[in-house]
Amino acid sequence: MAIVIRNWTGAEARALRGARRMSLVEFAAHIGVNPRVISRWEAGGSTIRPRPVNQAALDTILSRLRDDELVRFVEAISPCVVSEARDPEVAEARSSLRHPIDGKLMTWIPEGTFLAGPQDQPAWLAGFWMDVFPTTNADYARFVAACDHPPPRHWGEVAHDREVADHPVVWVSWDDTANYAAWANKSLPTSQQWEKAARGTRGNRWPWGNQPTPAKCNVRGAGPGTTTRADTYASGVSPFGIYDLVGNTWEWTATETTVDRYQLKGSAFTSPFERGEPAVFNDASRTMLDDDTGFRCVAAALES
Numbered sequence: 001m002a003i004v005i006r007n008w009t010g011a012e013a014r015a016l017r018g019a020r021r022m023s024l025v026e027f028a029a030h031i032g033v034n035p036r037v038i039s040r041w042e043a044g045g046s047t048i049r050p051r052p053v054n055q056a057a058l059d060t061i062l063s064r065l066r067d068d069e070l071v072r073f074v075e076a077i078s079p080c081v082v083s084e085a086r087d088p089e090v091a092e093a094r095s096s097l098r099h100p101i102d103g104k105l106m107t108w109i110p111e112g113t114f115l116a117g118p119q120d121q122p123a124w125l126a127g128f129w130m131d132v133f134p135t136t137n138a139d140y141a142r143f144v145a146a147c148d149h150p151p152p153r154h155w156g157e158v159a160h161d162r163e164v165a166d167h168p169v170v171w172v173s174w175d176d177t178a179n180y181a182a183w184a185n186k187s188l189p190t191s192q193q194w195e196k197a198a199r200g201t202r203g204n205r206w207p208w209g210n211q212p213t214p215a216k217c218n219v220r221g222a223g224p225g226t227t228t229r230a231d232t233y234a235s236g237v238s239p240f241g242i243y244d245l246v247g248n249t250w251e252w253t254a255t256e257t258t259v260d261r262y263q264l265k266g267s268a269f270t271s272p273f274e275r276g277e278p279a280v281f282n283d284a285s286r287t288m289l290d291d292d293t294g295f296r297c298v299a300a301a302l303e304s
Contacts, residue, residue, distance in 0.1 A: 005062065008055045010041035010048045015076035016061060017042075019069045031057045074108045075127070097129070097302055102139055102184040105132040106299065107240055114196040115203030118279045123192055130189065130197050131296040133230035133243050134251060135180065137161070140169040143180045152176075154291070167227040168249040168294040174262050174286035177252045177295040186297035191255040191263040193298055198246075198266070198278035200239030205277060207238035207245045214273045217247030223269050227292075246276035249294035257283040268292035 005012055017027040017038070028035040031054060041048055050058065065073060074097075099106055111127040137155075144151050152171035155161065172180075181187050189197070198207050206212065214222035216236035230244055238245050245266055255263040261283045267276035270292045275282070284293075 005059070008050055008058050009046045010044045010050075011046045012077055013038070013050065013058060014042040014045075015073055016058060018076055019065060019073035020061070030061065075110055099129075099184065099186070099299065099302055102142065102186075102297075104135070104139060104184075104297075106130060106302065107132050107242060109193070109197055109240055112201060114199065114201045116192055116195055116279070120203045123196075125192060125196055126300075128189075128193055129299045129302060130193070130240070130242060131298070132241065134168040134249060134294050134296045135177075136166050136230055137169045138165040140172070140180065141165075143183050147179070147183055149176070149179060153289070164227065166229045166231070168230055168244070170227065170249055170291050170294050171289050172252075172294060173289050174252050174284075180295075181297050184297060186299045188252055188254040188295060189298040191253045191265060194245075194251065194253055194265045195278045197240055197242050198238050202239075204239065205279075207242070207278065208236050212273065217267075217273075217276060218244075218269045219247040219267060219271055219273045219276055220269065222273065223247065225269060227269060245278060247271070249292050250282070250290075252293070252295040260286045262286055264293065 017024070020027065020030075022030065024038050025035050028038045031038075033054060037054075041050060049055075062073070097106055098104065106129040109125075109128050109130055111125065113122050113124045115121070116123040140152070143149060152169060154171050177188060199205075200207075204210055206216075208216050213236075217233055218224070218228050227248055230248070233243065233247070236246060237243055247267055248269055249266070250264040250268045250271075251266045253263045253265055257263055264282045264284055265278065267273075267280075274280075
């Protein structure tokens with residue numbers, strides 16, 4: 001398991017030095033440059049990029065981090081992700097890891113307080129990893145094959161299964177999603193984890209900010225009337241760079257509302273735009289199956 005930094009900047013170099021708990025002189029010697037070079041990188045922050053040979057050295061150091069150092073590095077670069085997540089490739093480069101079991105890209109949501117619910121009540125959550133994209137048909141197919149789990153009932157009914165491989169899986173009950181999560185050594189997000197991932201720490205009304213913009217998501221009247229690829233709406237990502245937190249498909253959560261009923265979040269391609277507000281409440285019976293309901297997972301740590 002490794003983080004991939006596509007283009008190192010001074011900001012990540014500083015985070016890496018902090019993760020290793022090295023002095024500037026020690027870090028410079030480790031890379032093989034003059035300490036003044038490190039000072040220049042760190043002063044320049046995200047505006048400066050080390051030479052390719054030095055980027056390769058940073059890659060090597062990153063690949064050898066211990067688990068505790070890796071956590072410190074991800075936590076250090078998370079503020080960069082929050083401020084720059086309008087570009088999903090920045091989010092992927094800065095704090096993305098692939099899960100060791102299902103291979104899905106996940107991003108770190110730091111611990112701390114956020115504004116929750118329609119009344120924007122402060123709530124504190126521990127840090128967690130969340131899938132950048134909803135669980136797709138291709139993801140779910142690996143689970144079905146590995147566990148001999150019954151496939152969704154619509155699979156095989158259409159000739160374009162390959163065309164929807166990267167669309168969110170649908171026709172899954174709460175129990176189906178919980179079984180997938182158990183197989184992947186993950187869990188379904190609580191409603192508060194889901195909401196924090198969608199709204200960020202400042203209580204945005206929508207993942208992209210406070211301006212209602214239906215064109216940024218796949219909802220009724222603004223989309224094609226069916227599911228879309230999970231990476232389609234790049235302009236609608238959340239402050240943490242997470243896709244499809246409004247529209248495309250409703251998503252199951254781990255939060256039980258009454259006996260055998262669980263919260264759903266996010267709305268779907270069948271929903272009016274207003275239903276997509278992350279603070280909006282919805283729930284359903286755990287046995288419910290529909291063509292507009294899927295899920296994604298979270299993890300406390302990336303362990304197999």
